[in-house]
Amino acid sequence: MTPWQMGSTPGEFRFSILGIPxxxxxxxxxxxxxxxxxxxxxxxxxxxxxxxxxxxLIHELGHALVMRGYGFYPEILLYGLGGVTDYGVGGGTLRLQPIQRIQISAAGPAAGFLLAAAVVLIVRLLGGETGIYWLLGFIPIPILEPVGSQALTAFLQSLVYIGVFWGLINLMPVFPLDGGQIAREILLAANPRTGIEQSLVLSFYCALFLAFVGFFALSSLFMTLLFGYLAYSNYELLRGRPRPW
Structure with missing residues (x-):
């Protein structure tokens, strides 16, 4: 059953973009x-x-458009902490190569980076000023000088932050984030016998590390809880897998 088929919830908002529900x-x-x-x-x-x-939405549309390019009929559900893009009805009958699955996973963060770059470019073309804030000393987050109203500035700055920072977070090799799915495809291609187990081990330790970064370096309760939960869920998945020896 796809997320779209799970039934409607009171208060849901439905629409479509480019034919994607x-x-x-x-x-x-x-x-x-x-x-x-x-x-x-x-x-x-x-x-x-x-x-x-x-x-x-732009992130999920990135996934969806690449899926459509490979012949699927994607559906998007925005919920809770983010969203999920499903291959759609009958999607399981179409087989993809590992590189194609990697492209689908990478398309979401790439769409966010392009969105952030477009916002910065438009602001600069309109005569606005931009700068760079180095989060943790090495993560570049574009900063916009006031653009028009307070609401517009806050909206555009938030778009840039979400596109860059959340895109980078999604590329971390933690399953089921996009980076975790990419890492799984690479490890499976390198070793079909132990690739999934290796990806879960990588996911567990990376999630644990990022939970500590969220708590001690960023003072972010959200990031701490998110990656703490992902570390636990990957540990449970790893513990439930049969050993390959």
Whole structure:
């Protein structure tokens, strides 16, 4: 059963883009509000929620468009902490090569990076100023000078942040994030016998490390809980797998 077939939820928002059906679960909006609750200004909070919606949608559309290019009929569900793009009805009957699955996984973060770059480029073309904030000393996050109204500036800055930072987070080799799926494909291609187990071990230790980074370096409760949960879930998956020897 695909996420689209799981039945509707009261309060769901449905629409389509380029013929791709999209559902937005009410929990998506609630989670976006919680993530932006540090803002005491209602206008800034609303701009953040809208940016989360656009940023996550663009990310999932990146996956969906590449899926469609390979002959699938993708469906997008935005919910909880993000979204999921399903191959669609009958998708399981089509086989993909590892490089094609890697391309599908990488297309989401790539779409976010392109979105951030487009925002920065448009701001510069309109005469606005931009800079770089080095998160943790090595992660470049573009910073926009005030552009028009406070709400517009907050919206555009949030779009850039989501496109870059969340894109990088998604590329971490932690299953089921995009980077974790890419790592799994690479390890499976290198060793079909132990590739999945190796990917779970990699996922567990990377998630554990990122949970510590979130807590001690970024003071981010969200990042700590997210990667703490992913470390636990990968550990459980690893523990439940039969040994290859």
């Amino acid at each position: 999209i559902r937005v679960h009410p929990m998506f909006w609630l989670t976006a509000l919680v993530l932006g609750i540090h803002s005491t200004d209602p206008v800034t909070l609303l701009a953040w929620v809208l940016a989360v919606f656009v940023g996550v």
